[in-house]
Amino acid sequence: MKKFIAFLFITSLSLTQMKVSDWQTYFEKTNYLSTPSYEETIRYFKKLESASPFIKLIKFGISPQERNLYVCIVSKDKAFTPEKAKKTGKPIILIQNGIHSGEIEGKDASMILLREILITKEKFHLIDDVILLIIPIFNVDGHERKSPFNRINQNGPTEMGWRTTAQNYNLNRDYMKADSPEMQSWLKLFSNWLPDFFVDSHTTDGADYQYTITYGIEKSKNLPPATSKMITEKFIPFIKKKTEEKGFLIAPYVSFR
Numbered sequence: 001m002k003k004f005i006a007f008l009f010i011t012s013l014s015l016t017q018m019k020v021s022d023w024q025t026y027f028e029k030t031n032y033l034s035t036p037s038y039e040e041t042i043r044y045f046k047k048l049e050s051a052s053p054f055i056k057l058i059k060f061g062i063s064p065q066e067r068n069l070y071v072c073i074v075s076k077d078k079a080f081t082p083e084k085a086k087k088t089g090k091p092i093i094l095i096q097n098g099i100h101s102g103e104i105e106g107k108d109a110s111m112i113l114l115r116e117i118l119i120t121k122e123k124f125h126l127i128d129d130v131i132l133l134i135i136p137i138f139n140v141d142g143h144e145r146k147s148p149f150n151r152i153n154q155n156g157p158t159e160m161g162w163r164t165t166a167q168n169y170n171l172n173r174d175y176m177k178a179d180s181p182e183m184q185s186w187l188k189l190f191s192n193w194l195p196d197f198f199v200d201s202h203t204t205d206g207a208d209y210q211y212t213i214t215y216g217i218e219k220s221k222n223l224p225p226a227t228s229k230m231i232t233e234k235f236i237p238f239i240k241k242k243t244e245e246k247g248f249l250i251a252p253y254v255s256f257r
Contacts, residue, residue, distance in 0.1 A: 023115045027108035027157075035104050035157040038067060038144050041136050044111055045072055052118040054127065056080040061185025064166045067140040069185055074114065074132040082192045085131050094133040094195035099171045099202075101143035101161025102151050106201025110134050133193060138182065141166035153206025209251075213243070216253040 025044065026036035036044070042057075049057045054076055061069035079085040085092055097106035114134070116123040137143045145162035154160065164170050169180040178184050204214070217236070220228050243250040 023119050025111045033158050035108055038140055048114055060189045063141045065141045072134050076127045090131050091196040092131045093197045095199045096135045097201050098137035098139050100163050101139045103203035107136055139165055139171055211251045212248040213250050214253040
């Protein structure tokens with residue numbers, strides 16, 4: 001009987017290990033040096049969608065080079081429309097990756113995060129009280145204009161995407177004028193969902209920071225006093241404390257101008 005139980009335990013352990021290895025990202029497989037292509041990235045997100053009932057991948061636009069723009073919705077309530085999401089009363093967090101496609105770590109981090117939420121379930125509790133919207137890659141055409149020489153001073157990945165779109169628009173300067181079809185689609189998405197919190201991931205383009213991560217967040221001029229007070233006295237200290245407890249240095253973003 002003991003041998004049988006031991007056999008079951010070993011079999012279960014090996015199946016668990018095999019399951020996790022099946023979900024290893026391209027970023028991890030390359031020893032954290034490379035990032036997957038657009039096709040490989042979307043394939044991974046579609047695989048997540050097939051494996052879990054709590055995620056839905058939705059097309060919200062198309063690029064000039066005819067690549068689909070996707071957002072994935074992650075909800076424990078399966079609230080995959082703005083109307084259903086609002087009815088849950090849960091805050092909606094939008095995480096955007098690759099507006100500058102040479103700055104793509106957020107995409108790889110999002111893939112790992114969703115695996116740990118939906119597959120291994122070690123972080124499943126993170127969607128107890130929120131709904132996540134994740135854009136894997138915003139500047140999809142720039143993402144595929146990749147080269148090891150696009151950002152020679154930046155520490156990875158081995159091949160990096162291009163800053164602007166196929167029409168040479170910098171999407172991070174296009175929110176107000178909305179000249180690009182990508183931004184026009186994004187604005188419709190944002191207006192429909194009206195997220196409570198928006199995370200836009202970037203990389204420093206070769207700046208030699210001594211910190212693992214830097215952050216930028218509005219604290220005063222454009223906010224109501226109560227919101228400003230909450231961010232300054234509660235939110236930033238909380239994020240800083242939790243990040244440093246994990247062994248990572250964090251500091252405010254400094255612009256070199």
